[in-house]
Amino acid sequence: MGTCNSTADDFGRLLLGLRMRAELSQEELSHIAGVSIRALADLERGRSRGPQRRTVQALAAALRLGPTDCEALEEAARRGRPRPRQDTGPPAHTTLALPRDVKDFTARSAALSRLHALVENAEPGHPPVSVISGQPGLGKSTFAVHAAHRLADHFPDGQFALDLRGMDPEPATARDALARLLRALGVTESAMPTRTDDRAGLYRDMVRDRRILLLLDNAADESQVRPFLPGAGLSLTIITSRHTLAGLEAVHRTRLNVLKREEAVELLMRIIGPQRVQHEPQAVRDLADLCGHLPLAVRIAGQRLAARPDERIGKLTTQLAVQGRRLDSLQAGGLQVRAAFALSYQQLSQDAKTVFRRASLASGPDFSPEIAALLADLPLVQTARCAEELADAGLLQPDAAVERYRFHDLLKLFATEQLILEDDPEVRAHVRDRAAGWVLRRATAAALRFDADHHRDTPDSDPDPASAPAGREQARVWLEAERAEWLAALRQAQAAGRYQQVLDAAEAMHWFSDLNQHWELWAEVFTRSADAARALGSKQDEAVHLNYLSWAYNHCLHDYAIALTTADRAYAVAHEAADALQQGWALGYSAGALYRLGRSEESTQRFREAAACFTALPSPQGRLAELSVLNALGHNLRIAGHVEEALVTHRRSAALCRAGMPGQPAELIAQYHAAALQEIGKDLGALNRWAEAEPPLREAVAHFDAAQMPAWSEPARLDLGIVLRRLARYEEARETLLVAHAALTRLKSPRQEEAAAELRALDRLISG
Numbered sequence: 001m002g003t004c005n006s007t008a009d010d011f012g013r014l015l016l017g018l019r020m021r022a023e024l025s026q027e028e029l030s031h032i033a034g035v036s037i038r039a040l041a042d043l044e045r046g047r048s049r050g051p052q053r054r055t056v057q058a059l060a061a062a063l064r065l066g067p068t069d070c071e072a073l074e075e076a077a078r079r080g081r082p083r084p085r086q087d088t089g090p091p092a093h094t095t096l097a098l099p100r101d102v103k104d105f106t107a108r109s110a111a112l113s114r115l116h117a118l119v120e121n122a123e124p125g126h127p128p129v130s131v132i133s134g135q136p137g138l139g140k141s142t143f144a145v146h147a148a149h150r151l152a153d154h155f156p157d158g159q160f161a162l163d164l165r166g167m168d169p170e171p172a173t174a175r176d177a178l179a180r181l182l183r184a185l186g187v188t189e190s191a192m193p194t195r196t197d198d199r200a201g202l203y204r205d206m207v208r209d210r211r212i213l214l215l216l217d218n219a220a221d222e223s224q225v226r227p228f229l230p231g232a233g234l235s236l237t238i239i240t241s242r243h244t245l246a247g248l249e250a251v252h253r254t255r256l257n258v259l260k261r262e263e264a265v266e267l268l269m270r271i272i273g274p275q276r277v278q279h280e281p282q283a284v285r286d287l288a289d290l291c292g293h294l295p296l297a298v299r300i301a302g303q304r305l306a307a308r309p310d311e312r313i314g315k316l317t318t319q320l321a322v323q324g325r326r327l328d329s330l331q332a333g334g335l336q337v338r339a340a341f342a343l344s345y346q347q348l349s350q351d352a353k354t355v356f357r358r359a360s361l362a363s364g365p366d367f368s369p370e371i372a373a374l375l376a377d378l379p380l381v382q383t384a385r386c387a388e389e390l391a392d393a394g395l396l397q398p399d400a401a402v403e404r405y406r407f408h409d410l411l412k413l414f415a416t417e418q419l420i421l422e423d424d425p426e427v428r429a430h431v432r433d434r435a436a437g438w439v440l441r442r443a444t445a446a447a448l449r450f451d452a453d454h455h456r457d458t459p460d461s462d463p464d465p466a467s468a469p470a471g472r473e474q475a476r477v478w479l480e481a482e483r484a485e486w487l488a489a490l491r492q493a494q495a496a497g498r499y500q501q502v503l504d505a506a507e508a509m510h511w512f513s514d515l516n517q518h519w520e521l522w523a524e525v526f527t528r529s530a531d532a533a534r535a536l537g538s539k540q541d542e543a544v545h546l547n548y549l550s551w552a553y554n555h556c557l558h559d560y561a562i563a564l565t566t567a568d569r570a571y572a573v574a575h576e577a578a579d580a581l582q583q584g585w586a587l588g589y590s591a592g593a594l595y596r597l598g599r600s601e602e603s604t605q606r607f608r609e610a611a612a613c614f615t616a617l618p619s620p621q622g623r624l625a626e627l628s629v630l631n632a633l634g635h636n637l638r639i640a641g642h643v644e645e646a647l648v649t650h651r652r653s654a655a656l657c658r659a660g661m662p663g664q665p666a667e668l669i670a671q672y673h674a675a676a677l678q679e680i681g682k683d684l685g686a687l688n689r690w691a692e693a694e695p696p697l698r699e700a701v702a703h704f705d706a707a708q709m710p711a712w713s714e715p716a717r718l719d720l721g722i723v724l725r726r727l728a729r730y731e732e733a734r735e736t737l738l739v740a741h742a743a744l745t746r747l748k749s750p751r752q753e754e755a756a757a758e759l760r761a762l763d764r765l766i767s768g
Contacts, residue, residue: 011051038119043156094183101144124233129248130254133240135411137341140240159217160214171176177216182202200339207230209233258408277702283317286317300330300332341761347393350393357423358372361419361435366405375432402481444461447508447511452604500536509525539573543573561593602635637649638682674712
C-alpha cells in the first residue's frame with residue numbers, strides 16, 4: 001500500500017484521502033472505528049486537527065493501514081495537537097488529565113444519555129455546558145468522570161480536569177485555575193496574561209476552533225466558573241457542584257438523586273461480587289436501605305465488605321441498624337459519609353446551620369418553613385431563605401410542588417448529631433415544647449372550621465391569627481400537610497399532663513376526621529383523648545371519645561371486634577354518666593360493628609334501639625343522630641331482604657333532611673341528605689328499579705365530590721357504576737367504575753374488591 005503525502009497540519013485531508021481509498025462512507029468508518037460520525041466529520045473538515053493517539057489507532061485499524069500510513073497519520077495528528085511554545089524560562093509541565101474511571105460504575109444511564117445527546121446536538125454558536133449538582137455523597141464527580149471518559153472520542157483535541165476545591169476554606173480562584181488550564185494548552189509563562197478577564201479571553205480564543213472537554217469539579221459558585229465558559233465552538237464544559245449554580249444561564253442541568261434500591265444492590269454486587277450477594281440476598285437489600293441508597297454510603301459499605309471477604313454481610317447490616325452507630329460505621333479508609341456532610345455544613349451561614357440542626361426535630365417525613373422557623377426560633381422570612389440555602393447546598397431536598405423540605409435519612413442523622421453537639425439539652429427541650437404547643441393550638445383552631453356544632457369562620461384560639469389558614473380549604477390543606485406534626489404535639493401534650501389540651505384538640509378534630517376516614521391515625525387520636533378524659537375524671541367526655549374511638553375502629557382500621565368492645569365500654573360509661581345521647585351513639589356504633597362481623601339480626605336490633613333512643617331526645621343533636629341511625633338501619637334491612645322497609649326508612653331520613661333542622665348548618669343537613677339519597681339509590685337498585693336509582697346516586701356523588709369527601713364519594717360512585725352497568729351503558733359504567741376502583745384502593749376501602757369484581761363482570765359483558 002502506497003504512502004499518502006501530507007503537511008504537518010493537514011490531518012483532515014489525509015484522513016479523507018485514506019477513507020476514500022478504502023471506499024468507506026463516514027457512517028461505515030464511524031461504525032468500524034467506534035468514533036462518532038460528528039467527530040469524524042470534524043476531523044475531515046479540519047475543525048479538529050490533533051486527535052488523541054487512541055483515536056488515531058482506532059482509525060488506522062479500521063482503515064487497515066500499513067506501518068508507513070499509520071506513521072504518517074500519527075505524525076499529522078501529533079503536529080496538530082497543542083504544544084508549548086519555546087520560552088527563555090524553564091518549561092512549565094502541567095498535567096490536567098482526567099481522573100481514573102471506576103470499573104464498577106452503576107446506573108445513571110438516563111443522565112448519561114441526555115449528556116450524550118447534548119454533545120451530539122451541539123451547535124457552534126452555543127457551546128454545550130452541563131452542570132451536575134446534588135447533595136453530598138451522590139457521586140457527582142464519579143458520574144462526571146465516567147461521562148467524560150465515555151465522551152472522550154468526541155473531543156480529539158484533549159480532555160482536561162480541574163478541581164476547583166469549592167468546599168475548601170479558600171476555593172481555587174478563577175485566575176489561578178485559568179493559568180493551570182492555559183499552561184496545559186501550551187501557553188508559556190511569558191505569554192500568560194495577568195488579569196483574569198484576559199486569561200478567560202485567551203482561553204476562549206484557543207478553544208473556538210478546537211473540540212476539547214473540560215471538567216470543572218467541585219465548583220463553589222457561579223463566579224468561579226463563568227470565566228471558563230466558551231463563547232463559541234463545540235467544546236464541552238462539565239461542572240460539578242454541591243450547589244445548583246442557578247445563576248448560570250442557558251446550561252444543561254443534571255440533578256442527581258439517590259439510587260433506586262435495585263441499583264444500590266447492583267453497585268454492592270459489583271464491588272463484592274455476585275456470590276456473596278446471592279448468599280445473603282435479604283441482608284444486601286437491608287444494607288442498601290440502611291445506606292439510604294446514597295452512592296457514597298453504598299460504596300463505603302461495599303468496600304468495607306470487600307476488604308473483609310470472610311465477614312458476613314448481615315454483621316455490617318446489624319451494625320448500621322443502630323442509628324447512633326450508623327455514621328461511625330460508614331467509613332472505609334479515607335472515605336467517610338460524615339466528613340462529606342461536614343464539608344457542606346461548614347460552608348453554611350450561622351442561621352442556616354441553626355435551621356439545619358433544629359429541623360431534625362420535625363416529626364414528619366417533610367416539613368414547612370413555618371415549622372422550621374418555630375424550631376429555629378427565627379423569623380419565617382429569614383428561615384425560608386435559610387431553607388433555600390440548604391436546598392441549594394444539597395442538605396435538604398425541596399418538594400417539587402409545594403414549599404416543603406425533607407432530609408435524606410443519613411443527613412438527618414448528621415443533623416441530629418450536630419444538634420446534640422451544639423445545642424444544650426435544655427434548649428432542645430424548650431424548642432420542642434414551644435413548637436409543639438404552637439402547632440397543637442393551630443391544629444385545634446383549624447379543625448374547628450369543620451365543627452358542625454361550634455363552627456367558627458375566624459377561630460380566636462389560633463396562636464398567630466395573622467398567618468392562620470383563611471377558610472376551610474386552607475385549613476384542610478394545613479391539617480393534612482402537618483398531620484405528623486400535630487399528632488406528635490398531641491403525644492407531647494399528653495406526656496406532659498396537659499389533658500385538657502389533648503381533649504380540646506381531639507374534640508375539634510371530630511368533624512374533620514369524617515373527611516379523612518382513611519387515616520388510621522384517628523384511632524390513636526381518640527385513644528389519647530379518651531385517656532385524657534379519664535385522667536380529668538369526666539365520664540361524659542370519656543363516653544364521647546370512646547364512641548369516637550369505636551367509629552375509628554369501624555371505619556378507619558376496619559377492626560370490628562375491637563370496635564364492638566369499645567362501643568360497649570362507651571355505653572357503660574355513658575350509662576354511668578346518665579348521658580342518653582352517648583348511649584344511643586354507643587348502640588349505633590356497636591350495631592355497625594355487629595353487622596360487619598356478620599351478626600345481622602343483633603345488628604338490626606341494636607339499630608332499632610339506637611333509633612328509639614334518639615327519637616326520644618328533643619335536642620338537635622338527637623335529630624342528627626337519628627338521621628345517621630336511620631340510614632344505617634335501612635342499610636341492614638336491605639341486606640336482610642326487607643328492601644321495601646329499607647326504602648321507607650331511608651325516605652323518612654330524606655324527608656327529615658328536606659324539612660330542615662333549626663339551628664343546624666344547611667351544609668351539614670345536605671350531607672346527611674346525600675347519604676340518604678345514596679341509600680335510596682341502592683334500595684331502588686335492589687328492587688331492580690335501575691332507571692329510578694340513577695338520579696339519587698348522581699346527586700349523592702355530586703354532593704360528596706363538591707364537599708371533597710372521598711371516603712363518601714367513592715363508594716357512592718361505585719354504586720352509580722353498578723347501576724349504569726345494569727342499564728347497559730357500558731362505556732360510561734366502565735369509566736365510572738375505573739375511577740371508583742382507583743380511589744377506593746388508595747383509601748384502602750374494603751369495597752375496592754367489589755369494584756374490581758364489577759369491572760371484571762363488565763369486561764365480560766363488553767367482550768361478549
